[in-house]
Amino acid sequence: MSDVKIFGLRELKKRETRQEISNQATRLFIERGFEDTTIAEIAEAARVAKKTVTNYFPRKEDLAFDHHEDFVAALARIVAGRSPGESAHAALKRAYLEAAGRQDPMLGFTHDGFGQMIAQSPTLVARLRELLEQQEEALARTLAAETGDQGTRPRMAAAHLAAPYRVLLHRIMELTLEGVDDARIAETVSESAREAFDLMEPSLGGYAVR
Structure with missing residues (x-):
């Protein structure tokens, strides 16, 4: 077997292990609550060592927000990938409406008690706030690079342009907890x-x- 194939199999195994840890953690968080679930319990459920869990997820919160890197980079990527002649504003508006139409989890659409799990955990609420701040900062850096402006305007623009994503994420979570169906939430x-x-x-x- 070639080294390339062996490497590919190892990477596949790592991804599968990471996903299994994340899946088991999410299940336990929803069943027992984030604060009351330990890393040791997650490791046991995923049939791995406790150190394996922390190697893949250095912060316990990352087990709940396992795609946090993509979330933080999302708005910056939309702006960086905008079409010729398209403004940052137009790109972010278009992307939001498209994502709402497909009920994208990155906007806050959740299922099976995930939203309630976050809302009931002060630690996860604080982490979500931190991720939203990082998302805005990443957008500001991209706007600065795209416009060549190293002053305050990119940060001011990022704060305004990210606001609908931030405010409506919380609105989606509120409506989800109220029992409103996803189709109605997307429309709203x-x-x-x-x-x-x-x-x-x-x-x-x-x-x-x-």
């Missing part, structure tokens, strides 16, 4: 997103046009 937040982005159009509609 899409309307709110249009209103929010339209409100920003006069000031940011022409900013960072590719």
